[in-house]
Amino acid sequence: MKNNLKVERAIHNLTQADLAERIGVSRQSINAMEKNKYVPSTVLALKIAKLFNKPVEDIFFLEETD
Amino acid sequence: MKNNLKVERAIHNLTQADLAERIGVSRQSINAMEKNKYVPSTVLALKIAKLFNKPVEDIFFLEETD
DNA sequence: TCTATATGTAAAGTTTGTTTTACATTTGAC
DNA sequence: GTCAAATGTAAAACAAACTTTACATATAGA
Numbered sequence: 001m002k003n004n005l006k007v008e009r010a011i012h013n014l015t016q017a018d019l020a021e022r023i024g025v026s027r028q029s030i031n032a033m034e035k036n037k038y039v040p041s042t043v044l045a046l047k048i049a050k051l052f053n054k055p056v057e058d059i060f061f062l063e064e065t066d
Numbered sequence: 067m068k069n070n071l072k073v074e075r076a077i078h079n080l081t082q083a084d085l086a087e088r089i090g091v092s093r094q095s096i097n098a099m100e101k102n103k104y105v106p107s108t109v110l111a112l113k114i115a116k117l118f119n120k121p122v123e124d125i126f127f128l129e130e131t132d
Numbered sequence: 133t134c135t136a137t138a139t140g141t142a143a144a145g146t147t148t149g150t151t152t153t154a155c156a157t158t159t160g161a162c
Numbered sequence: 163g164t165c166a167a168a169t170g171t172a173a174a175a176c177a178a179a180c181t182t183t184a185c186a187t188a189t190a191g192a
Contacts, residue, residue, distance in 0.1 A: 005076035015138060026181055031128050031140065038179060041149085043067050043107040046128050062112050081168060092151050097170065104149055107179085 002061045005034045008052045023047040067132055070125045071100045074118045089113040 009019055016034070020027040023044060033040055040048075049056040075085055082100070086093040089110060099106055106114075115122040 001112070015097050017138080019074050027139090028141085028182085029180055035140080037141095039107045041105045041128050041179070042111040042122070043105050043128065043132050044179095045111065046067070046123070046126060047132070049123070050128070054173085056108070057112070057115070060108050060112060062109065062116070065110050066113070083168080093169090094152085094171085095150055098150085101170080103171095107149075110149095 001039055001063060001066055002036060004061075005030070005031065005048070008048075008054075008059060012052065019048075019051075022051055029034045067105055067129060068127045069099065070100060070127075071096070071114070074114075074120075074125060078118060086115075087116075088117055 005019070009016070014022070016030045017027045018028045024047075027043065029040075032038055033044075045056050045060055049059055052059065071085070075082070080088070082096040083093045086096045090113075091110065095106070098104055099110075111122050111126055115125055118125065
């Protein structure tokens, strides 16, 4: 799975730490997500999508290998 | 987080085992999801949403406590 | 150049997702 | 009422999410 987090953060002018705080996870978790080090839970995806006012599918994308 | 899985399965006439097979998890995982025993990964949410042709937000819902 | 802020990364630890096996209970068709 | 299919559940084991601490690198502004 890939994601758009970096772009969305840029649009909303948020640092990784800002975003982490907003959705209640550690900054390292946001960093790892952006670097595709792991797949977040659906709760996190929903929270992030809500914060950015976009559907989950506009931020997280399935890949062939998923 | 809550979800609509049971309803969506009914609409599409799928058993828990059917759904599990379609998205590549165990039947127990589907059962546990439906009973809100755990929060699935975003990859699973995306696969389920894709299968049912609906946005993730139409199937999985944040709650106050999330 | 010095400093502050943002990002990358790593290791260890805790919690939670997910599988496997196995069995009990429910439900519907016959 | 029987039988098969579907669902509920549980325990053990493993994999992955997520946290904390800590440090290194990059970047931009004074």
